[in-house]
Amino acid sequence: MSRAEPAPPDPARDACLALSLFLTAPAQLGGLSLRGSGPAREALLEMLRDTGVAVRRMPAHVDDERLLGGVDLAASLASGRTVRARGLLEEIAGGVLVVPLAERLDHAIAGRLAQALDGDARFGLVLLDDGTEDEGPPAALLERIAFHCDLTRAGLMESALRSADPANVAPLDEEALHALAATAAALGVESIRALNFASATARAHAALEGRGTVSEEDIAAAARLVLGPRATRLPEMSEQPEEEPAPPPEDTDAGERDEASDPGDNPLDDVVLDAALASIPPDLLARLAEGKARRSSGSGGGRKRISGLRGKPLSARPGSPRSGARLALVDTLRAAVPWQQLRRREYEAANDRLIIRSSDIRVRRYEERSGRVTIFCVDASGSAAAARLAEAKGAVELMLAQAYVTRSEVALVAFRGTGAELLLPPTRSLTRARRVLSGMPGGGGTPLALGLQAGHQLAEAVQTRGKTAHLVILTDGRANIDAEGKGGRPQAKADALDAARAIAARGIDALLVDISARTAPEAGELAQAMHARFLALPMADAAKLHAAVSAAAPRARAA
Numbered sequence: 295m296s297r298a299e300p301a302p303p304d305p306a307r308d309a310c311l312a313l314s315l316f317l318t319a320p321a322q323l324g325g326l327s328l329r330g331s332g333p334a335r336e337a338l339l340e341m342l343r344d345t346g347v348a349v350r351r352m353p354a355h356v357d358d359e360r361l362l363g364g365v366d367l368a369a370s371l372a373s374g375r376t377v378r379a380r381g382l383l384e385e386i387a388g389g390v391l392v393v394p395l396a397e398r399l400d401h402a403i404a405g406r407l408a409q410a411l412d413g414d415a416r417f418g419l420v421l422l423d424d425g426t427e428d429e430g431p432p433a434a435l436l437e438r439i440a441f442h443c444d445l446t447r448a449g450l451m452e453s454a455l456r457s458a459d460p461a462n463v464a465p466l467d468e469e470a471l472h473a474l475a476a477t478a479a480a481l482g483v484e485s486i487r488a489l490n491f492a493s494a495t496a497r498a499h500a501a502l503e504g505r506g507t508v509s510e511e512d513i514a515a516a517a518r519l520v521l522g523p524r525a526t527r528l529p530e531m532s533e534q535p536e537e538e539p540a541p542p543p544e545d546t547d548a549g550e551r552d553e554a555s556d557p558g559d560n561p562l563d564d565v566v567l568d569a570a571l572a573s574i575p576p577d578l579l580a581r582l583a584e585g586k587a588r589r590s591s592g593s594g595g596g597r598k599r600i601s602g603l604r605g606k607p608l609s610a611r612p613g614s615p616r617s618g619a620r621l622a623l624v625d626t627l628r629a630a631v632p633w634q635q636l637r638r639r640e641y642e643a644a645n646d647r648l649i650i651r652s653s654d655i656r657v658r659r660y661e662e663r664s665g666r667v668t669i670f671c672v673d674a675s676g677s678a679a680a681a682r683l684a685e686a687k688g689a690v691e692l693m694l695a696q697a698y699v700t701r702s703e704v705a706l707v708a709f710r711g712t713g714a715e716l717l718l719p720p721t722r723s724l725t726r727a728r729r730v731l732s733g734m735p736g737g738g739g740t741p742l743a744l745g746l747q748a749g750h751q752l753a754e755a756v757q758t759r760g761k762t763a764h765l766v767i768l769t770d771g772r773a774n775i776d777a778e779g780k781g782g783r784p785q786a787k788a789d790a791l792d793a794a795r796a797i798a799a800r801g802i803d804a805l806l807v808d809i810s811a812r813t814a815p816e817a818g819e820l821a822q823a824m825h826a827r828f829l830a831l832p833m834a835d836a837a838k839l840h841a842a843v844s845a846a847a848p849r850a851r852a853a
Contacts, residue, residue: 325440342455350385352393354398367627393431443523522571668704671767743777
């Protein structure tokens with residue numbers, strides 16, 4: 295049975311419909327994320343404010359005290375007793391909380407919001423997502439809101455918000471529930487929450503259209519708005535048999551001729567799946583086909599780490615203002631105020647002076663992201679490896695061209711003959727790199743162990759300076775020079791495996807690229823000993839090598 299081609303959805307109209315559905319059933323649908331800044335998003339937020347619903351914008355650096363409530367320091371000091379201040383979530387009860395820069399939201403704050411959404415807090419969430427291609431809001435929040443709207447290609451917002459009461463809409467029947475579940479399974483959507491959102495969306499859509507029962511159109515809208523944006527794979531399409539030429543039309547009326555191609559005859563599962571597929575952008579379909587998916591809260595920098603001096607401010611923690619840590623005075627006073635009456639009785643103090651103990655002291659914390667250094671260790675031995683030097687040079691140049699964008703550096707270690715040499719220390723200088731690369735020699739034996747040791751030492755030196763090291767080793771894995779600079783394959787292989795295990799023991803991220811004409815077992819064995827990702831690129835050029843190294847770069851991880 296052929297499927298009718300649905301009209302491509304309008305992102306602005308769908309976002310407006312999603313917000314209307316959320317306003318119709320806020321407790322069941324949680325909220326929505328709006329990816330991409332622009333006039334359409336601003337117009338949508340303006341319409342939301344005009345509905346009369348309480349809308350509050352969350353400060354970018356909100357802390358636990360402001361979010362969940364705590365001691366009102368000024369009122370407590372003035373009254374001499376503990377006065378509690380309401381938190382933002384308590385203030386916004388019954389309204390909508392707008393979270394700007396959701397792709398950079400601290401994971402601890404995201405956890406607090408997710409916990410509040412799971413609990414008794416009565417608020418909706420609108421996530422403003424301004425991330426680049428591989429960035430996105432925390433997965434814990436995306437899981438708890440029904441709609442993920444992409445406005446990056448949206449035009450003008452010409453629709454208007456609506457709302458209705460879904461209480462009079464009948465629950466979905468078995469066929470409708472089966473259609474949603476089958477569509478979710480076909481698209482790789484495994485979350486039960488998504489199915490619940492889809493069911494609630496169908497009922498809310500029926501209420502908006504003034505229907506008392508859910509129709510096929512409501513189910514399709516739910517699949518398009520809820521399941522389509524969550525797709526993680528393409529459905530398996532059954533091969534369609536070639537259609538035989540249609541027989542010449544007989545003398546029948548037009549109504550009989552159209553009856554066979556009536557899309558209303560399609561099973562509900564097919565109609566719902568077509569609606570969900572129509573909501574997936576063409577480039578996302580291509581990315582899904584390649585097995586790539588958008589990352590959540592990624593970044594081009596290195597690992598996150600807690601700092602006492604600089605970076606993104608975090609909530610204060612108990613501690614001592616030593617080793618450069620800064621005192622969080624206000625947070626310290628907040629911690630001490632609730633205990634003043636008890637302490638005054640304990641010490642029989644007659645005045646109103648604050649009694650502060652060491653357990654009250656709070657220090658400031660910051661989160662900074664370290665720079666990343668990609669260290670290329672290139673096997674420059676022999677004619678086969680030397681043939682790949684031009685590709686390695688080109689890959690290094692391409693990585694350097696992105697250095698200013700990703701805040702990363704590159705370094706180059708070459709091993710050949712009887713030793714390894716650091717040809718290019720960590721740098722962002724493209725001019726310097728080109729000058730060094732142009733004179734990079736090749737030929738001789740393969741001192742693989744010495745090359746790995748040189749890369750290991752450089753990686754440890756990089757990490758000592760507070761940066762994240764990423765090793766990229768280009769070799770065929772066939773060592774013939776041992777760690778002492780002497781010939782002999784058995785000892786050379788044993789030394790290379792020992793050097794690889796030392797890299798694994800230090801937990802250094804590594805990628806081994808097999809540059810032999812045919813995938814060599816030695817290279818795979820070496821990657822396994824190193825706990826490194828393995829990539830065979832027998833026919834790669836500089837651009838493919840650069841793309842492979844960029845794709846295999848380690849994701850930022852919390853320290």
